[in-house]
Amino acid sequence: MPELSASMEAEFVKTGESTRLSRKFHSYPLKIAKPFSLAHGQLGVYVMDASPGMMAGDRYKFKWELGEGAHVYATNQSMTKVHPSRKYAGGPLVPSVQQTTVLLRADSLFEYIPEPVMLYKDAALVSHTEIRMEAGSALIVSEILCPGRMSRGELFQFDSYKSKLSVFYNGETVYSGRQNIQPASTSFNAKGGWNGFTHLGSLCVFREGICSKHVDTVRDTVRSYLESDPAYRFSAGVSLTYKHGLVLNVLGTGAEPIQRLLRSVWGALRLLLFGLPPLEIGK
Structure with a gap:
């Protein structure tokens, strides 16, 4: 199957009290579905992928730009x-690549909550995300990593996952995070490792003024979630970034429970930071 090089670009502006999609571009198999209005002038957007998934050598490029005050x-x-x-048994490794660029103008808010990433057996993914924020802008972004189709016995049989997230606020680097997961050379049950967990989730929040009280809110929300579902086992940690942000990382044994936990934290921070109720979107 030939390699795909696909792009998607979207620009948003605030008009009156609402946000609208002012420009879009996408190439097969990526597509931006028709935007839909949400409460408080926010706009919702779905990204669609008409392919069965990313194949060896595929390159996806995403660019999001929010104008001043857009939400x-x-x-x-x-x-x-x-x-x-690998395009054939014994062939060379040809990783899939995903590049994402986000530009947030003053007083804009971007909430990017994608579905999990599923790494099939022998999959290799390289992911680079660069976010540039102007004064007053805010960002909430999540990620969940699944270690294979567990029903098929593919647990940690992917080749590699390499990611980099860089966040700049007014031109200054406020966060840089990297991951390099290579199952063939990793002991997931070793002390200091994954300790029997299989799925990894994260929630990153950036806004000027984030401090220890927001970290406390995250910890309280995580504790409440654990108390409400004591049968579910996970490990979580939250910390402030160098400036203007916090990062929550979660290890668990399934994607759906981690999704529920991240959504609980997202909802709590949405209310505390912006005075907005939790956002419930059906799919």
């Missing part, structure tokens, strides 16, 4: 599925 919620229609990254 956007974005997600995708389903999981990002990453297929084996």
Whole structure:
């Protein structure tokens, strides 16, 4: 199957009290579905992928730009599925690549909550995300990583997952996070490792003024979630970034419970930071 090089670009502006999509571009198999209005002038957007998933050598490029005061919620229609990254048995590794660029103008808010990433057996994914924020802008972004189709016995049989997230606020680097997961050279049950957990989730929040009280809110929400569902086992940690942000990381044994936990934290921070109720979007 030939390699795909697909792009998607979207620009948003605030008009009156509402946000609208002012420009869009997408190439197969990516597509922006028709935007939909949400409460408080927010606009919702779905990204669609008409392919069965990312194949060996596929390159996806995403660019999001929010004008001053724009407020956007974005997600995708389903999981990002990453297929084996060798085109034939014994062939060279040809990783799939996903590049995302986000530009947030003053006083804009971007909530990017995609579905989990599923790494099939022998899959290799390289993901680079760069976010540039102007004064007064805010960002909430999540990610969940699944270690294979567990029903098929693919647990940690992917080749590699390499990611980099860079966040700049007024031109200054306020966060830089990297991951390099290579199951073949990793002991997931070793002390200091994954300790028997299989799924990884994260929620990153950036806004000027984030401080220890917001970290306390995250911890209280995590404790409440654990008390409400004591049968579910996970490990979580939250910390402030260098400036203007916090990051919550969660290890668990399934994507759906981590999604519920991240949504609980997202809802609590949405109320505390912006005075907005939790956002419930059906799919």
